[in-house]
Amino acid sequence: MPNVLSEARSEYELHPATPTVTLAFPTPTSQSDVRTLIETSVRLGVREFDITVSGSGHETVESWVGEGLRRSGLIREKLTISARIGLGTQWCPSAGYTSRKRILSGLDGVLRRAGLDFLDVLYVHRLDPTTPFEETMEALSWTVQQGKAMYAGVSALSPRYLLAASRYLRSLGTPLRMYQSSYSLSNRWVQKGVTDILRREGIGLLAAAPLAHGLLTSRTCTGATSVSNSFPSELSAFGARKGWTVEEVALSWVCSQPAVTSVLIGSSSADHVTANVLAAEKCRLTRPELQQLDELSADYSAWLQR
DSSP states (O other), X not given: OXXXXXXXXXXXXXXXXXXXXXXXXXXXXXXXXXXXXXXXXXXXXXXXXXXXXXXTTHHHHHHHXXXXXXXXXXXXXXXXXXXXXXXXXXXXXXXXTTSHHHHHHHHHHHHHHHTOSOEEEEEEESOOTTXXXXXXXXXXXXXXXXTSEEEEEEESOOXXXXXXXXXXXXXXXXXXXXXXXXXXXXXOGGGTTHXXXXXXXXXEEEEEOTTTTTTSSTTTOOOBTTBOTTHHHHHHHHHHHXXXXXXXXXXXXXXXXXXXXXXXXXXXXXXXXXXXXXXXXXXXXXXXXXXXXXXXXXXXXXXXXX
C-alpha cells in the first residue's frame, strides 16, 4: 500500500492509483489496545494515522498513540501522521475553537503528548463564528511555516469556505493540500460542490466515516433517518450477489470515488481493523456496479456550515 507522502519529493501524492487507508483511534480503553491496533495496521501495510482524540482522556490516549507508533519500528519519515484541531476535538471551548491561540496551543499540546516533532497534516475542523476567517487561516499557515505541520488541511467546510481557504492559504505561500469530510454511500454531500473544488484546486480528500458511523455494516444495516427504508436491504442483496459483506461494498464504493486520496477507518477492535483494511483494498467495483450503487443510495446532503 503506497504512502500518501511521496518519498521522492516533499509533496502529497493527491491521487494515488488506489486510495490508501488512514487509521483513527476512537477513544481506546487501554494502552495495550492502542499497541494492538497499531501493530495490526502496520502488519497490513498501513502507514497513515490520524491521532485526533475527542472527549475526556484525550491527553492519555495521545501519549499511548505516540508510544505505539514509536514501538512500530518504522522510522518517522515512513509515516504520515495527521490531527484535527477545532470543534469537538480535545478540550474545546464553546467559542474561539479556531482562534490563533487555540490552534497554536492545541498543536503544541498534541506534539508534546504524542512525542512528535511535527505533523504531516494539520486539519482545522470547522470554523468558529467568533473568530475572523483570516485569523484562522493565518494561524494554520504559520504552523506550516514553522515546520510544526508539513501541510495545511481543513475539515468539514462548506464549498464557499473551502474555496476561500484554498485561495487565502495560497496567497500566504502555504497551499491547502488536504480536505477531510464524512463521505459514504449514505452521506454524499461533498458531491454537491466540494469535489469540484478539490479537483480544480488540486486538493486531496480524506474520506471519513465511510461506513456512516456503523450504519453501513452487516450487523446494523437497518433503516435509519439518513437512509431510505429500502436501501439497507438492497445494499445487503447487492453484496450477497458478489459474495461481499456490506462493509466491503461500502468501502469499495468510497475507494472508487476519483476525488478520494485516503479513507479514514476507526475501530477499537483489531479484527474490525483487519476486515476493513482488507475490504478497502478490494476496490474492484465496475462502472455499472458503481452506477447501480449510486442509484440505490439516496443522495442526502449534510447541512453546510454558515
